[in-house]
Amino acid sequence: MKSAGIGAGLVAAVALLIWLGTGFFIVQEGQQAVITQFGKYHSTVGAGFNWRMPYPVQRHELIFVTQIRSVDVGRDVVIKATGLRESAMLTEDENIVEIKFAVQYRLSDARAYLFESKDPTGAVVQAAETAVREVVGKMKMDSALSDERDQIAPRVRALMQKILDRYKVGIEVVGINLQQGGVRPPEQVQAAFDDVLKAGQERERAKNEAQAYANDVIPRAVGAASRLKEEADAYKSRIVAQAQGDAQRFKSVLTEYQKAPQVTRDRMYIDAMQQIYSSVTKVMVDSKQGSNLLYLPLDKLIQMTGQVAADTAALPSPISVPNTDTVNNTSAATDVRTRDAARARTRETR
Known part of the structure; x- marks a missing residue:
């Protein structure tokens, strides 16, 4: 027992x-x-x-709790009472747009997820629809379709999180993803609004091209302006220095002129004549005999001398000692022809 x-x-x-x-x-x-x-x-x-x-x-x-969950909002189911889809929403200017998007969320509090809501997924869908209708209801149709389209998702996410926090369902909204063509007008006016969107995109493209052109031209213009300014400063410095040098040289010449006026005048005249005649080939000299002008065709003389030298060099001849009398006779004949030409011009002048 x-x-x-x-x-x-x-x-x-x-x-x-x-x-x-x-x-x-x-x-x-x-x-x-x-x-x-x-x-x-x-x-x-x-x-x-x-x-x-x-x-x-x-x-x-x-x-x-770390798993990312997703739920779609905005179905194509047509409501019989209105004849519109569930995704249709009213804008501030009383137009209708259709929005489809996906809500990504995860659990932040497991206890609240299990005990604070009977249907947490349904609560997410309801909060998303409420938030998107409020956000779109404060926008005009053109803004919702173009300018402010990118702002819809962050605004909906922020408003959804506030609503879910009030419900205390223990859910954190990770992101709102607008589906392709998620914001669109009704099918009846879809083609017209597509043209509007294309025009807006063309405007943005032209704007970007203009900005790129400005970014290319402005730096080059600034560089060219800077270069011209530097060249102007250099020219200014050179001219000022030259003027100061000329003034200093004039002062030194004035000092010498005060000491010996005649000598200074003669020296200045000789320097000026040397500078002038160094770049000319024809000279006319006053003979002071009967007021006749003696014309010296220096350019013709130089040309004839060079041509004779070239012809002499081109003729093949044995190496021999040049005849001095022949050279002298040639020079004399040239001088005689020159004097005869000068006398002929003098007679024509008279």
């Missing part, structure tokens, strides 16, 4: 250990476990090896 009682106690102890062992569980990375005791929230534990009171005293439910 006693041994039977001991055996029953051992069986009960083993059964108790097995029952207690069922309370161990593992929570994976990125998960949270919500523990309830007799159906009421008890605690939340994170990743790792954990233990709770075995069933039916306590239970646990694993929730993925």
